[in-house]
Amino acid sequence: MDMKVTGKAASWTVPAQLDGDDESLITAIQTGLPLTARPYAAIGQSLGMTEADVIARLQRLLENGVIKRLGVVVRHHELGYRANAMTVWNIPDEQVSEVGRCIGHFEFVTLCYRRPRRLPDWPYNLFTMIHGRDRDEVLANIDHLVHECGLGSIEREVLFSQRRFKQRGAIYHAADARQD
């Protein structure tokens, strides 16, 4: 069989400066903070850390970009944003960073990643996730991106989602897995 699990993964975008306690903390919170009055203390208790240490470590992880944001993680579909389209673009390599940054700051864009092409099956190198309440809104948002970022001549495909088989937070250490 043709094995396509090949190619080099991304190099670390942030220098790995995580110590063992950082990793334990990340593992402990990856399915969410406990909804109790003092969640950082509760996490600390389970790890043998003080509340202040948990808060300081989370602050540092936010500052160095390991944590992109800390807050309420909503489920778009349940909130009425029923349409989402993974829109993929075939951007010349020398332009992809500039285009990516242009697309990445629109509020209806929830992901904007460069990924490898897999020729001949897959020519696209920029992946964007675009949400909307319905298909028309998603398509209007894409038109807006095409206009604002000058993508009229760029090959693209719009992959609307049809069915969601699974959605939960990432679990990095299977041994600690708790299903949502």
Add this chain to the structure above:
Amino acid sequence: MHRQRNTSTDAQATELGWLEQHLLNDYQHDLPLVPRPFQALAEKLGSTEQAVIDTLAELQRQGYISRVGAVFRANTIGASTLAAMAVPAAELESVAQLVNSYTEVNHNYQREHHFNLWFVATAATETDLRKALQDIEQRSGYPVLYLPMLEDYHIDLGFELQWT
């Protein structure tokens, strides 16, 4: 032309109360790093700590939020990737269930394309990740496109919800 289809869900979302709407929209980032973060939210929203906690728990129970917590930058901890498969329609359900059965897989969607099954897999190491994907290839009999992130251009400030 599709505008009428989603009215029931829109109606459901707009039935959420004032506190629910503000908790969902205003605190997707910058949850306070203070000992009692929900008390801090309550003070800003003119509510009580217990009401905030109970409301968040209820929103989670109802599926409006997946968690209150962190969104991690991809590949800063562990290894993760997007993956795609082209599966004949008759086998899509069974292959999707096979993919779902892996704890490494956290998102799995059918999409409108020749490549019709798209999932995100995450593991502690890249070796573990590739092993899981190769296992999926072998058990399903279909190749897996391995599409790891190379660069992230997105400024994640959450998602502006519009209550109409």
